[in-house]
Amino acid sequence: MINQQQLWDDDAAKRYDTPGEGMFSAEVLGPTVEVLSKLAGDGPAVEFAIGTGRVAIPLSEAGVPVSGIELSHAMIARLRQKVGEARIPVVHGDMTEARAGDNFSLAFLVFNTISNLLTQEEQIRCFQNAARHLAPVGCFVVELWVPQLRSLPPGHGGTVEVSEPGYLLVDTYDVLHQHVISHHVRFGPELSGGRDARIARTPHRYIWPSELDLMARLAGFVLESRWADWDRNEFSAESRTHVSVYRLASH
Known part of the structure; x- marks a missing residue:
């Protein structure tokens, strides 16, 4: 948990x-x-x-x-x-x-x-x-x-929800338990000169x-x-x- x-x-x-x-x-x-x-x-x-x-x-x-x-x-x-x-x-x-x-x-x-x-x-x-x-x-x-399960391609476990400069949001699904984890990927010049990314994850039950x-x-x-x-x-x-x-x- x-x-x-x-x-x-x-x-x-x-x-x-x-x-x-x-x-x-x-x-x-x-x-x-x-x-x-x-x-x-x-x-x-x-x-x-x-x-x-x-x-x-x-x-x-x-x-x-x-x-x-x-x-x-x-x-x-x-x-x-x-x-x-x-x-x-x-x-x-x-x-x-x-x-x-x-x-x-x-x-x-x-x-x-x-x-x-x-x-x-x-x-x-x-x-x-x-x-x-x-x-x-x-x-x-x-x-x-x-829940946006219609956007989940057959055989795939995740979707890209947001793609913009410096930020990606990727959701991965466990449809058996109605769980989704949002992966927040932030990158850009302000993060170690642009060479690294920062990833945060938030779990949800949809x-x-x-x-x-x-x-x-x-x-x-x-x-x-x-x-x-x-x-x-x-x-x-x-x-x-x-x-x-x-x-x-x-x-």
């Missing part, structure tokens, strides 16, 4: 933030915060795997009280360089069981992080933990990639949208909305990602 504490270490935390670019760009964060703010309404929100505060900080700035759960000490330390505990309290622990309180209007888990849980049982427990945090009819939002819906039902949720992205474009068979909104079923 991969040690997630070692995976998200000091070096990973330092390299995680890319202010104004990529997933930290206004084009990404603006729609994300807009959707989450609307779903939270007048209530507080809790982010599972809060990381360095990429989403939590701008959501807090938008007026939503935010708490978090995070397994990595290094990621929490990076967050604390930006905001204090009084503004965004964070509980150190596993998002399948750690408790940050209750009666939240919104729980959310973004940027594929539920796939960092490497067994189906852990992923179900994550949904159950989200339910424990929520007020009646509160909602749980999950942002996740759609989840089909229908399987995710069943996990939600087991935890007492019903699917309320599903979009292809935070701009709320229609989800289709060609979508590579989805944002799914689950609501606690009323009794």
